[in-house]
Amino acid sequence: MLATPALQPRGEGRGTPIAAVVLTGAEVDQTAGLLTLRERQEFAVLATAETHAAVAANPIFGVLAADVVTRRVVARDKPFALPGMSVELFAVPGKVALYLEDENPALASETGANVGVELVCGGRRLAYVPGAAAVPPSLRERLDRADVILFDGTLFRDDEMIATGTGGKSGRRMGHMPVGGADGTLAALAGLRGRRILIHINNTNPILIEESPERRQVEAAGFEIAEDGMEIVL
Amino acid sequence: MLATPALQPRGEGRGTPIAAVVLTGAEVDQTAGLLTLRERQEFAVLATAETHAAVAANPIFGVLAADVVTRRVVARDKPFALPGMSVELFAVPGKVALYLEDENPALASETGANVGVELVCGGRRLAYVPGAAAVPPSLRERLDRADVILFDGTLFRDDEMIATGTGGKSGRRMGHMPVGGADGTLAALAGLRGRRILIHINNTNPILIEESPERRQVEAAGFEIAEDGMEIVL
Numbered sequence: 001m002l003a004t005p006a007l008q009p010r011g012e013g014r015g016t017p018i019a020a021v022v023l024t025g026a027e028v029d030q031t032a033g034l035l036t037l038r039e040r041q042e043f044a045v046l047a048t049a050e051t052h053a054a055v056a057a058n059p060i061f062g063v064l065a066a067d068v069v070t071r072r073v074v075a076r077d078k079p080f081a082l083p084g085m086s087v088e089l090f091a092v093p094g095k096v097a098l099y100l101e102d103e104n105p106a107l108a109s110e111t112g113a114n115v116g117v118e119l120v121c122g123g124r125r126l127a128y129v130p131g132a133a134a135v136p137p138s139l140r141e142r143l144d145r146a147d148v149i150l151f152d153g154t155l156f157r158d159d160e161m162i163a164t165g166t167g168g169k170s171g172r173r174m175g176h177m178p179v180g181g182a183d184g185t186l187a188a189l190a191g192l193r194g195r196r197i198l199i200h201i202n203n204t205n206p207i208l209i210e211e212s213p214e215r216r217q218v219e220a221a222g223f224e225i226a227e228d229g230m231e232i233v234l
Numbered sequence: 235m236l237a238t239p240a241l242q243p244r245g246e247g248r249g250t251p252i253a254a255v256v257l258t259g260a261e262v263d264q265t266a267g268l269l270t271l272r273e274r275q276e277f278a279v280l281a282t283a284e285t286h287a288a289v290a291a292n293p294i295f296g297v298l299a300a301d302v303v304t305r306r307v308v309a310r311d312k313p314f315a316l317p318g319m320s321v322e323l324f325a326v327p328g329k330v331a332l333y334l335e336d337e338n339p340a341l342a343s344e345t346g347a348n349v350g351v352e353l354v355c356g357g358r359r360l361a362y363v364p365g366a367a368a369v370p371p372s373l374r375e376r377l378d379r380a381d382v383i384l385f386d387g388t389l390f391r392d393d394e395m396i397a398t399g400t401g402g403k404s405g406r407r408m409g410h411m412p413v414g415g416a417d418g419t420l421a422a423l424a425g426l427r428g429r430r431i432l433i434h435i436n437n438t439n440p441i442l443i444e445e446s447p448e449r450r451q452v453e454a455a456g457f458e459i460a461e462d463g464m465e466i467v468l
Binding site for chain 2: 026028031032035038039040054057058059060061062063097098099100166167168
């Protein structure tokens, strides 16, 4: 979930500067934050039809009262305006949210269930991709025009959660390509011109450990590792 | 939501000491925390049939995998065992969760949609009532046997959110009796023998302000005001 600010804070008391929330999918970590924005302040939720349908199927999101919060369906590859910026959703290989999976979910399909976000602001571009199962040529072309790329850094190794005993699934089974390896993110995004920052980092990922070999490898490849409170000037 | 610990932390990595979660209702502030407990660690969720039905109607709670998280329906006034304690749900006047309201919801009904929790541990009793629309004699009798009472301190005055411009509803419309006034909580719980601690305090409530007249009134009446990190020895 990516919250975009209005040009200035609004209202008194519980006012927030959030004018719009753009969802890249319906996973808990993309949508649950909406439940903390339920204080009857106006904002818009923008997402694909697939993501809106997944959210709407949960009555609990009814706390975002329809007379206050506008839900707008947006298509991929069609730019739309938000205060101070232009925004576009684009295809990223991935899967449906965990709680919508059937027994054999498609793991790297390009549907409205998992997308990336491109922001254009003052002529500068930012790409936001919290979940990617692969980087096909069309996605790489899109990322190559961005000045800043925030990209899926969930796991370093595909079997990391199994090896650490924190889960039974591989990264690819969860819709996330690994950071390392011949078919990982460092290789897939090599040579792009923009600033590359890994986000959505799982707490098993050794790049979070100062001085770890994996962190050194990421830094040597020219990637940054996001941290709490990080400020990005586009 | 009240999380009860197992006797010791379990597992490595993502292990938590939480063995069971008892829900008093299906409001966002009682249930959304479940979404952060989705890391495939075993625990039980205990609640009335009404609350379980409200949760189950939201596919997003499917992230609590059925092979790991057990959902147990418990009836009011029937004690059940959790590690190290006995627990009982009891009737508290209230209403259904906001997102389940119809146009004219019952505001102070005694149903399974809103309950309190009584814990008995080592012969000592704690009552937990985060939302109460009124205190009928049967509830006062129940509270009078508790050594510690954690009670709804949402608003000091019934019209507080309207007066502060943070909402359009009175406290009673939201299922919460006020702390102050002739029919408020200080009056309703006067003379009880247990330690009385106000919880679930809204950020408009002036009892949160040091030295405010309302805070002084609460303290003079022998009530405590809960705070982050508070530890209670039963």
